[in-house]
Amino acid sequence: MKIAVVGLGLIGGSMALVLKQKGFATKVYGVDNQEAHTKKALELGIVDEITDLDKAVAVSDLVILSAPVSACAALLPGILDQVEHQIILDTGSTKMSLLEAANGHTKRGRYIATHPMWGTEFSGPEAATELAFTGRANVICNASESDKDALETVEQLYALLGMYNVYMDGKDHDVHVAYVSHISHITSFALANTVLEKEKEENAIFELASAGFESTVRLAKSSPAMWVPIFQQNKENVLDVLNEHITQLRKFKSCIEKENWAYLSELMEHANKIRNVLDRKA
Amino acid sequence: MKIAVVGLGLIGGSMALVLKQKGFATKVYGVDNQEAHTKKALELGIVDEITDLDKAVAVSDLVILSAPVSACAALLPGILDQVEHQIILDTGSTKMSLLEAANGHTKRGRYIATHPMWGTEFSGPEAATELAFTGRANVICNASESDKDALETVEQLYALLGMYNVYMDGKDHDVHVAYVSHISHITSFALANTVLEKEKEENAIFELASAGFESTVRLAKSSPAMWVPIFQQNKENVLDVLNEHITQLRKFKSCIEKENWAYLSELMEHANKIRNVLDRKA
Known part of the structure; x- marks a missing residue:
């Protein structure tokens, strides 16, 4: 063919x-x-x-x-x-x-x-x-x-x-990918900028960056030429997820600020449930 | 010994x-x-x-x-x-x-x-x-x-x-690890909760989750018994980074809301600089 x-x-x-x-x-x-x-x-x-x-x-x-x-x-x-x-x-x-x-x-x-x-x-x-x-x-x-x-x-x-x-x-697809792909890219890009903003000493990042850091910022190497159009096309779904994600991050922030360690632990235990998904896949 | x-x-x-x-x-x-x-x-x-x-x-x-x-x-x-x-x-x-x-x-x-x-x-x-x-x-x-x-x-x-x-x-260490390790864990926990909150259909996550998703949420499997004490001990540094990270995420949000694709592209190009760090390491 x-x-x-x-x-x-x-x-x-x-x-x-x-x-x-x-x-x-x-x-x-x-x-x-x-x-x-x-x-x-x-x-x-x-x-x-x-x-x-x-x-x-x-x-x-x-x-x-x-x-x-x-x-x-x-x-x-x-x-x-x-x-x-x-x-x-x-x-x-x-x-x-x-x-x-x-x-x-x-x-x-x-x-x-x-x-x-x-x-x-x-x-x-x-x-x-x-x-x-x-x-x-x-x-x-x-x-x-x-x-x-x-x-x-x-x-x-x-x-x-x-x-x-x-x-x-098609409609369902675009909602789902906002959750399982597009938001991961945004958090990764934003995380890279967070670190680059504050860590002017590149050597410290280089020496201390562990495998965990690498896996969460890996996607920040992705091409803007590919990703800008994706966020353009899927604007509404991506904004929905991004708002939810900022809400979730604020919960972590509030727990740490208020030293509410019991609730912080609960939030993490809830997040641990992602194992069910990842381990089924592996 | x-x-x-x-x-x-x-x-x-x-x-x-x-x-x-x-x-x-x-x-x-x-x-x-x-x-x-x-x-x-x-x-x-x-x-x-x-x-x-x-x-x-x-x-x-x-x-x-x-x-x-x-x-x-x-x-x-x-x-x-x-x-x-x-x-x-x-x-x-x-x-x-x-x-x-x-x-x-x-x-x-x-x-x-x-x-x-x-x-x-x-x-x-x-x-x-x-x-x-x-x-x-x-x-x-x-x-x-x-x-x-x-x-x-x-x-x-x-x-x-x-x-x-x-x-x-020791003081410098605690600042640096907030950037290159602790924040990665928070974003990963929060990302898992974001997805679990909205994607009640676990099957959709399971079927669609790509390698990118897996690498950004992998750390959400981490143990609360280990991580609550870390956030407790490093409270001030972690809050500093978390605030900066939420600010960075809001920039992405604002670009998408306002359809400012040129600035969105700039933010991603800036994030791409993390390559310098990751590739030196690899």
């Missing part, structure tokens, strides 16, 4: 690598508006040929949209205009703006809204890896709006990546 | 295991007020004999205080009263309360205030591991107040654990 990858970053690049390795992709066309990305992707063997978007859609059987989510939403209607038999999927971290962009289009059925729940704090084609995706969930949203043959091909594609498919309404 | 370990948890247990394996400890006496811990520590071969605190101090050459930091501070003066040639070290996450407890004691020189910068979210003797500590910093506070021979022995002990020693004033 001939595949076009639009946006040669961590996700698109990793998908291309694995799909080629597994024989699912016989030829990969790459599209990206950054020359550094297209050059690097060719050099690393992630794509076979660089082309423009129109040609990539015309010659491919399957188009993977893996650019920042706002760019994907802007491109989708134009791509659908051009589609005959092709299948279009996107890998964006929010789904409502894409679903709305496709809504009512005569070729709506050729589009599958997906979100593979994998990523790292690294970006660009040089971050792409064949070791990606395995064992993680891929969310498919509003599956009933897609053509059956297109849906089945995309389900097979994700199964080949070692992922299991989960089905969800 | 005969060693007493007071507090048979992750840190004390791991130290006993490594020091026995390296031949530094010829016999390990264990002290803990929880019978489940003493039983488990004997069973796992972490200690050779369980005894009470007075006997453990009397028969040992070196005493490791690795109970929760408030307990260590309370025990330290009584232990120093009993000391002749023995060396006492503690591994607590805050140092000022211990330094103050030892201050002015005629045997002050026999005490070394240390903080090995390693830990996990797990606790109890069953979490102890011979694979601990390597490559991490150990902080020694107010080293000039300790006897030279005692200091040298403790420096060797940490070198044997594969750690490098860093020297610091």
Whole structure:
């Protein structure tokens, strides 16, 4: 199957690598508006040929949209205009703006809204890896709006990546990811700024930072070019969660200020329940 | 050398295991007020004999205080009263309360205030591991107040654990750890409560939680019995950092509310600078 990858970053690049390795992709066309990305992707063997978007859609059987989510939403209607038999999927971290962009289009059925729940704090084609995706969930949203043959091909594609498919309404997806992904990034960015603000002595951070610190600020290395559009697209849900999170932090603050150690202990015991979720996963 | 370990948890247990394996400890006496811990520590071969605190101090050459930091501070003066040639070290996450407890004691020189910068979210003797500590910093506070021979022995002990020693004033230590360790735990506990509060459907968290979520909430599994005393002892520093962190989070909130995407991007680019610290470490 001939595949076009639009946006040669961590996700698109990793998908291309694995799909080629597994024989699912016989030829990969790459599209990206950054020359550094297209050059690097060719050099690393992630794509076979660089082309423009129109040609990539015309010659491919399957188009993977893996650019920042706002760019994907802007491109989708134009791509659908051009589609005959092709299948279009996107890998964006929010789904409502894409679903709305496709809504009512005569070729709506050729589009599958997906979100593979994998990523790292690294970006660009040089971050792409064949070791990606395995064992993680891929969310498919509003599956009933897609053509059956297109849906089945995309389900097979994700199964080949070692992922299991989960089905969800797009609206629910965007609420859930605000909780299990977007807020983690905000706290991590804010934590990095907290430490950088006060700890002017970088040496002290460097020497004392333990594994716990590293795991909580790791996501602060993430790319603004990817994350600003996500917070844009999912504004209301992200604000809901952020408000709740500030409320929860204030509870900790109040306990420490008032030396209410019994309630502080209760808050932590409650937080310990997250074990049920994490340990089921492990 | 005969060693007493007071507090048979992750840190004390791991130290006993490594020091026995390296031949530094010829016999390990264990002290803990929880019978489940003493039983488990004997069973796992972490200690050779369980005894009470007075006997453990009397028969040992070196005493490791690795109970929760408030307990260590309370025990330290009584232990120093009993000391002749023995060396006492503690591994607590805050140092000022211990330094103050030892201050002015005629045997002050026999005490070394240390903080090995390693830990996990797990606790109890069953979490102890011979694979601990390597490559991490150990902080020694107010080293000039300790006897030279005692200091040298403790420096060797940490070198044997594969750690490098860093020297610091106790006051500075407590400020720095608020930034590079304590705040990470608070954000993680609060993040877990945020998600548990809103996501009543555990299945959604379970299915969608990505690696990013796991790394930011991992510390929320930590033990309240260890962490309440740390926040108690380091109250003022922790509140300073927590206030700064809430201020930083409010900046993100305000950018998203006002759709000030340019400033949001700037905040993230600033946070990206944490790479300099993390990558130097890796």
